[in-house]
Amino acid sequence: MIQFQQVVKRFRRNKVLTGIDLDIRPGERIALVGSNGAGKTTLIRCLLGEYVCDGKVLVDGLEPRTHRSEVLARVGFVPQLPPPLKMPVGQLIRFAASVCDSDPERMRGIARRLGLDPDAFRRQPFVKLSGGQKQKLLISIALGRDADILVLDEPAANLDPEARHVFFQILAEKKDHAVMLISSHRLDEVASLVNRVVELDRGRVVLDDRVADTVDMDSVLEVRLSIARPEEAFARTITEWGFLDGGDGRVWEGRVAGPDRLRFLGMLSRYAGLVNGINMEEEGEDADARVTRLA
Numbered sequence: 536m537i538q539f540q541q542v543v544k545r546f547r548r549n550k551v552l553t554g555i556d557l558d559i560r561p562g563e564r565i566a567l568v569g570s571n572g573a574g575k576t577t578l579i580r581c582l583l584g585e586y587v588c589d590g591k592v593l594v595d596g597l598e599p600r601t602h603r604s605e606v607l608a609r610v611g612f613v614p615q616l617p618p619p620l621k622m623p624v625g626q627l628i629r630f631a632a633s634v635c636d637s638d639p640e641r642m643r644g645i646a647r648r649l650g651l652d653p654d655a656f657r658r659q660p661f662v663k664l665s666g667g668q669k670q671k672l673l674i675s676i677a678l679g680r681d682a683d684i685l686v687l688d689e690p691a692a693n694l695d696p697e698a699r700h701v702f703f704q705i706l707a708e709k710k711d712h713a714v715m716l717i718s719s720h721r722l723d724e725v726a727s728l729v730n731r732v733v734e735l736d737r738g739r740v741v742l743d744d745r746v747a748d749t750v751d752m753d754s755v756l757e758v759r760l761s762i763a764r765p766e767e768a769f770a771r772t773i774t775e776w777g778f779l780d781g782g783d784g785r786v787w788e789g790r791v792a793g794p795d796r797l798r799f800l801g802m803l804s805r806y807a808g809l810v811n812g813i814n815m816e817e818e819g820e821d822a823d824a825r826v827t828r829l830a
């Protein structure tokens with residue numbers, strides 16, 4: 536479906552991609568990981584036909600630079616950095632929907648699911664939204680249309696936990712209909728979403744692994760935590776995850792989106808000395824099967 540063949544990209548003397556070979560097939564959801572400056576966004580820009588590069592990039596046999604509109608008609612794209620658009624939100628949604636032949640109400644519907652009321656912001660210039668609001672709108676535009684290729688460059692970086700959960704749910708709904716290329720510099724952010732991990736380092740592929748496709752992206756974990764003593768830093772962090780204090784700062788309850796479980800446990804590991812009980816239960820499953828007692 537998508538092929539990168541010996542793709543080399545230079546910015547003046549700086550060789551940023553040094554001969555990338557990748558063959559992406561239907562059904563694949565790829566985490567494109569790597570540290571800052573590894574070349575993830577550059578590779579994505581080559582796929583979108585924005586950069587001239589050496590080697591070949593093909594989308595079902597078409598070169599994105601010479602067949603830009605055919606290729607982009609198939610791609611839902613969330614950029615890492617929001618463009619500085621002055622257009623009001625209402626107009627932007629209508630414009631985006633007309634360009635990709637979609638119904639603006641589909642995009643508005645996704646924005647609402649993500650917790651952004653597009654009507655309340657319809658006159659507000661896009662550029663004046665907060666970082667998270669911009670990201671929600673860009674996601675709504677990318678996902679509120681037909682696209683069999685989703686290219687998401689650090690899509691969840693600015694989302695609050697509830698919006699992240701909904702975002703994963705929407706991706707879950709699309710997982711049988713679209714190839715996904717999701718860039719992140721942290722694998723734990725996207726691990727549960729994907730079935731292949733490609734790591735770039737200084738412009739070359741250093742790891743390319745197909746991984747088990749087992750986690751239900753749509754799952755939700757009900758979590759109850761107990762800690763040895765109330766602590767301000769912990770309370771702040773866990774509140775950011777939407778947890779509520781169920782007992783003098785010692786017991787916390789909340790919900791974690793399935794695909795977020797690794798990131799959540801990573802966060803908890805910072806408080807390993809404090810946490811003395813974790814109970815995680817998957818919602819809507821057989822009681823015995825769903826209980827995961829970690830401590």
Ligand SMILES: Nc1ncnc2c1ncn2[C@@H]1O[C@H](COP(=O)(O)OP(=O)(O)OP(=O)(O)O)[C@@H](O)[C@H]1O
Pocket residue numbers: 546549551569570571572573574575576577578615719720
């Ligand atoms: N337009 C440009 N002109 C010159 N150099 C660039 C340009 N875009 C990217 N680079 C360089 O290419 C390298 C790769 O950048 P890229 O944005 O692809 O990395 P990345 O893996 O997406 O990083 P991050 O995780 O920080 O977003 C960096 O060294 C960057 O400085």
